[in-house]
Amino acid sequence: MTGNRAHPFEPEAERPPHPAPAVLARGLTKTYGERRAVDGIDLTIGPGEIFGFLGPNGAGKSTTIAMLCALTPPTAGRARVAGADVVRQPQQVRRQIGLLLQDTALDADMSLARNLYLHARLHQLPRPLARARTTEVLELADLADRRHHKVRTLSGGMRRRLEIARALLHQPRVLFLDEPTTGLDPHARARIWHHLTQLRDRTGTTLYVTTHYLEEAEHCDRAAVIDHGRIVAVGTPADLKAQIGEDRIRLHTDNDTAAVAALRDLGLRPARTGDGLTLRVADSARTVPLVVAALADRQLALRALAVTPPTLDEVFFHHTGRSTDTDPGTEPLESK
Structure with a gap:
């Protein structure tokens, strides 16, 4: 038809x-x-x-x-x-x-x-x-x-x-x-x-x-x-963030160098940030208990842990490779 x-x-x-x-x-x-x-x-x-x-x-x-x-x-x-x-x-x-x-x-x-x-x-x-x-x-x-x-x-x-x-x-x-x-x-x-x-x-x-x-x-x-x-x-908004498909876990311990080794043993890939470590994971609800248990097994004290979902700025970075903070110039609303 x-x-x-x-x-x-x-x-x-x-x-x-x-x-x-x-x-x-x-x-x-x-x-x-x-x-x-x-x-x-x-x-x-x-x-x-x-x-x-x-x-x-x-x-x-x-x-x-x-x-x-x-x-x-x-x-x-x-x-x-x-x-x-x-x-x-x-x-x-x-x-x-x-x-x-x-x-x-x-x-x-x-x-x-x-x-x-x-x-x-x-x-x-x-x-x-x-x-x-x-x-x-x-x-x-x-x-x-x-x-x-x-x-x-x-x-x-x-x-x-x-x-x-x-x-x-x-x-x-x-x-x-x-x-x-x-x-x-x-x-x-x-x-x-x-x-x-x-x-x-x-x-x-x-x-x-x-x-x-x-x-x-x-x-x-x-x-x-x-x-x-x-x-x-x-x-x-939910669909755009789902395109990233990963939560971010930020954590800080009393020995972040040792924590990196413990997390890698779980198959995770931690990244160092200015105030600790960051993980990108598909399922934070499942991963956080595993992280806490692994750190406890190594007798590492967990000083801070936070989980954040993907942001739309991360969606933009994912698709463009840059942040919206980048300002390539002004754009007037008129014909030139």
């Missing part, structure tokens, strides 16, 4: 009435001269999904957003966002998306409500609807009690929540957030993610979030890791 299946890039009216992907890209590519910023990526993101796009600065995250938001045309490949083709229907794409950039565009000397109302009018919302939506999104951002305060009085986290609220004024089907927590302290970052999760649950909006903080993928339904313009891994 595959011959009757509609092509994903057929016009909306010709496709079957099942829910279409919120974002669909095939072979999406962007080159600037000799440099290939995005190199043939494929993406399928479902309606209402929180999708993380992870990687270091310069990996291609912002360039991908620019193409998906119809801000710059792809060099090759195709993409549909909220059912509209980014090349053939750019205005329709822009009407159905919200976009939060890294740099603020708020007027610091205006009140929160005035900032939002003017932005709603720029989206051509009628005055009564603009006022109503301003009130609604301020409540959604938990900022209703500050509606008459000037923006400059807000903390960094509050400003980001206000910017998210502004991006929701026209009720977009897909909200793109480019590094929404950059520059925020850990508490503010956690609150932003709590806010984003509640936002998706209450509105059903698809959230596409780029970040170089790999631990933030824990808040996503699925995530893709991008490096040098190519997607190197995609899946749920």
Whole structure:
């Protein structure tokens, strides 16, 4: 029956009435001269999904957003966002998306409500609807009690929540957030993610979030890791970590040199670290009792032991051979 299946890039009216992907890209590519910023990526993101796009600065995250938001045309490949083709229907794409950039565009000397109302009018919302939506999104951002305060009085986290609220004024089907927590302290970052999760649950909006903080993928339904313009891994956070398939055991004894010999007798391969030894094992629950028993047999005192599961930074290192701390350069969100 595959011959009757509609092509994903057929016009909306010709496709079957099942829910279409919120974002669909095939072979999406962007080159600037000799440099290939995005190199043939494929993406399928479902309606209402929180999708993380992870990687270091310069990996291609912002360039991908620019193409998906119809801000710059792809060099090759195709993409549909909220059912509209980014090349053939750019205005329709822009009407159905919200976009939060890294740099603020708020007027610091205006009140929160005035900032939002003017932005709603720029989206051509009628005055009564603009006022109503301003009130609604301020409540959604938990900022209703500050509606008459000037923006400059807000903390960094509050400003980001206000910017998210502004991006929701026209009720977009897909909200793109480019590094929404950059520059925020850990508490503010956690609150932003709590806010984003509640936002998706209450509105059903698809959230596409780029970040170089790999631990933030824990808040996503699925995530893709991008490096040098190519997607190197995609899946749920649990699936991504399962690709590593090993726990890490850190331990320290009163004689780590003797402990190395004892652990090697168990068939383990300990590595020396600055504060003891590290083991990578498939099943820490089975291995830890064997390690403790082996050290006791050698009369070695165990001073510290900790077990940690794989991290998403380790997933990135596994696929790329480098850490996200590496900064190959900045990546502006615009055509060059």
